[in-house]
Amino acid sequence: MTGTPSRRRHLSALRTPLGVVTALLAITVLVLAVVAPILWTDSAKAVDTDDILAGPSAEHWAGTDNLGRDIVFRTLVATRLSIELALSATLIAVVVGLVLGVAPQLLGRRAGRLVTASINIAVAFPGLLLALFFAVVFGIGATGAVLAIGLAGAPSFARLVQTMVAGVVSLDYVAAARTAGVGRFRILVRHVLPNVAEPLVVNATIGAGGALLAFAGLSFLGLGVQAPAYDWGRLLFDGVSALYVNPGAALVPGLAVLVTGLSFNLFGESIAKAVGVPTQGTALAPRTVVAPRRSTDHAGPATEAPVGGTDDVVLDVRDLEVAFPGADGPVQVVRGVTFAVRRGEAVGIVGESGSGKSLTALAVSQLVDDLGQVDAERLRFLGEDLLTSDTAARRKMLGTSMAMVFQDPMTSFNPTRRIGGQLAEVSRHHHGLDRKQAMARAVDRLGAVRIPAPERRARQYPHEFSGGMRQRAMIGMGIMGSPSLIIADEPTTALDVTVQQQVLDLLAAIRREDDVALVLISHDVTVVGEVCDRVLVMYAGRIVEDLPAADLATAGRHPYTQALVAAVPSMDTALDEPLAVIPGRPVDPADVPPGCAYAARCPLATERCRVEDPPLAGDERGRVACWHAGEPIEPMQLSTTRTDVP
Numbered sequence: 165m166t167g168t169p170s171r172r173r174h175l176s177a178l179r180t181p182l183g184v185v186t187a188l189l190a191i192t193v194l195v196l197a198v199v200a201p202i203l204w205t206d207s208a209k210a211v212d213t214d215d216i217l218a219g220p221s222a223e224h225w226a227g228t229d230n231l232g233r234d235i236v237f238r239t240l241v242a243t244r245l246s247i248e249l250a251l252s253a254t255l256i257a258v259v260v261g262l263v264l265g266v267a268p269q270l271l272g273r274r275a276g277r278l279v280t281a282s283i284n285i286a287v288a289f290p291g292l293l294l295a296l297f298f299a300v301v302f303g304i305g306a307t308g309a310v311l312a313i314g315l316a317g318a319p320s321f322a323r324l325v326q327t328m329v330a331g332v333v334s335l336d337y338v339a340a341a342r343t344a345g346v347g348r349f350r351i352l353v354r355h356v357l358p359n360v361a362e363p364l365v366v367n368a369t370i371g372a373g374g375a376l377l378a379f380a381g382l383s384f385l386g387l388g389v390q391a392p393a394y395d396w397g398r399l400l401f402d403g404v405s406a407l408y409v410n411p412g413a414a415l416v417p418g419l420a421v422l423v424t425g426l427s428f429n430l431f432g433e434s435i436a437k438a439v440g441v442p443t444q445g446t447a448l449a450p451r452t453v454v455a456p457r458r459s460t461d462h463a464g465p466a467t468e469a470p471v472g473g474t475d476d477v478v479l480d481v482r483d484l485e486v487a488f489p490g491a492d493g494p495v496q497v498v499r500g501v502t503f504a505v506r507r508g509e510a511v512g513i514v515g516e517s518g519s520g521k522s523l524t525a526l527a528v529s530q531l532v533d534d535l536g537q538v539d540a541e542r543l544r545f546l547g548e549d550l551l552t553s554d555t556a557a558r559r560k561m562l563g564t565s566m567a568m569v570f571q572d573p574m575t576s577f578n579p580t581r582r583i584g585g586q587l588a589e590v591s592r593h594h595h596g597l598d599r600k601q602a603m604a605r606a607v608d609r610l611g612a613v614r615i616p617a618p619e620r621r622a623r624q625y626p627h628e629f630s631g632g633m634r635q636r637a638m639i640g641m642g643i644m645g646s647p648s649l650i651i652a653d654e655p656t657t658a659l660d661v662t663v664q665q666q667v668l669d670l671l672a673a674i675r676r677e678d679d680v681a682l683v684l685i686s687h688d689v690t691v692v693g694e695v696c697d698r699v700l701v702m703y704a705g706r707i708v709e710d711l712p713a714a715d716l717a718t719a720g721r722h723p724y725t726q727a728l729v730a731a732v733p734s735m736d737t738a739l740d741e742p743l744a745v746i747p748g749r750p751v752d753p754a755d756v757p758p759g760c761a762y763a764a765r766c767p768l769a770t771e772r773c774r775v776e777d778p779p780l781a782g783d784e785r786g787r788v789a790c791w792h793a794g795e796p797i798e799p800m801q802l803s804t805t806r807t808d809v810p
């Protein structure tokens with residue numbers, strides 16, 4: 165390989181004038197830290213009682229101290245201790261910060277929040293004040309100062325780590341690993357930490373500069389290194405007391421602190437800028453992830469049969485609700501969704517953006533984020549109650565029997581790991597295969613999803629795959645086990661049309677061959693009509709119609725279903741004409757009107773619709789929630805053009 169993109173970006177940081185200067189300075193300081201004590205310790209120790217507190221001369225460029233020792237040599241020799249102390253303190257800050265920063269991901273919801281709150285409080289304290297506090301606690305001297313500065317720096321690293329971890333855990337490949345039942349600790353080690361390592365190292369470089377300055381501050385207050393040992397801070401402390409006799413005694417070590425601190429700081433900043441990593445000043449609000457809670461207020465009879473009977477039911481969802489906190493109390497975004505999926509059945513979920521399709525799927529796969537509250541009367545997968553506590557057996561069952569395919573193939577894989585290894589992880593984790601067997605299975609599955617030269621491809625990184633291939637590899641990951649259900653959320657939206665068809669064909673083939681059930685979420689009514697047996701139409705967090713896919717194009721009974729179909733451009737649509745859209749705007753989940761949520765946009769709406777919410781009533785043709793189901797509507801009333809929308 166010719167070098168990774170990130171390595172190339174690091175090098176580009178060195179090409180800016182600031183990058184070059186600060187890198188050279190930082191390297192010089194590190195070299196001095198190694199060689200100066202070897203070369204000049206004797207000269208730095210040499211006492212000259214005839215030349216005490218002398219000013220600059222040809223022999224002593226910056227003069228001498230109160231024992232006649234050369235200031236320049238002492239400053240050079242002090243480089244090693246100063247750097248050692250600064251790096252030790254930085255190491256402590258990074259390690260403690262890392263532990264605290266990942267803790268909310270590993271601990272339960274309550275303990276995680278406690279850690280987050282403590283970090284937030286600690287971050288709000290000025291660093292030097294914290295350092296002074298710890299210095300007093302740990303005692304005066306080098307060890308106390310290292311611990312004090314290290315611990316005082318930890319909260320800001322913890323905040324940074326927390327922010328970065330929260331950014332990574334929301335990506336699809338982490339969600340996929342969670343669905344695959346990979347434990348929190350393993351996810352952290354395999355997927356999260358490799359992706360935060362680079363920004364952490366860059367920030368540690370910046371932190372080392374800050375630590376140097378902090379040591380100078382503590383030593384200046386007499387709390388740092390004690391004589392006869394000396395670092396730059398100690399020299400500064402001694403020099404200041406003789407400032408009026410020989411200013412060089414304070415100036416030279418002061419300059420060493422300033423230049424080294426700045427060079428570390430700016431070098432770190434220029435790398436950060438070049439590679440685009442966040443620094444400690446750019447922290448975002450943290451977010452933690454935990455499993456949904458069990459509903460208490462909807463605990464209904466668990467023995468009731470799923471919609472349409474119990475035969476071969478893979479997924480059984482009854483009265484599913486998802487709510488998020490809003491400005492005026494919880495906002496319900498999924499409002500009582502009930503459906504079942506049978507073995508080998510393909511069920512499509514359609515609806516406009518924001519109708520609750522994705523959250524329904526996320527709730528089923530236990531991936532709704534921490535803020536979301538998931539309640540259901542029943543949520544069963546292969547007969548297992550998904551609302552019960554987070555047991556290893558349940559995780560394993562989800563991991564081997566349910567597969568998720570996400571919209572964005574860019575974020576579906578961990579960019580730092582080879583594709584084959586990521587697929588193999590599932591089998592090593594769940595099927596007890598050793599590394600070699602798991603890799604063989606991964607190669608086999610890549611072949612099964614029609615990826616050419618699977619053995620070679622397995623050794624490649626995600627960025628070496630095209631979008632369509634990545635999506636197929638994601639499906640391959642889903643079939644590492646023998647899933648009973650694949651949930652595909654807009655799996656083709658990010659792909660071009662020909663690749664879309666290949667991915668849909670692949671899903672259909674897997675379904676046929678292995679009798680796998682499929683839940684396909686899509687904006688695209690045509691795609692769903694082609695691939696699925698049955699379609700759930702969602703509006704404002706509810707299922708408004710459940711009908712055979714064959715009826716979707718012509719026999720939808722809900723006016724919303726008909727409007728969705730009418731808004732699909734046909735082959736006869738003139739390219740220069742504006743696209744058809746459904747009149748009006750979708751409902752704001754925070755402000756759902758009484759009665760039927762679609763009434764304001766519906767050509768059939770009457771007073772009753774605006775007052776009474778129609779139930780989802782079932783008959784032999786499916787289920788529909790409309791007081792005027794099946795009543796005729798003029799095609800003109802179903803859709804309008806984009807230009808007519810106010």
Ligand SMILES: Nc1ncnc2c1ncn2[C@@H]1O[C@H](COP(=O)(O)OP(=O)(O)OP(=O)(O)O)[C@@H](O)[C@H]1O
Pocket residue numbers: 488497515516517518519520521522523524533535536687753
């Ligand atoms: N994490 C969240 N916090 C708060 N609200 C959310 C969150 N996730 C989704 N929502 C809201 O829930 C509603 C339903 O979202 P969902 O993603 O399920 O819709 P969707 O039908 O899948 O839309 P799309 O097709 O655009 O993905 C939307 O109003 C959305 O803004």
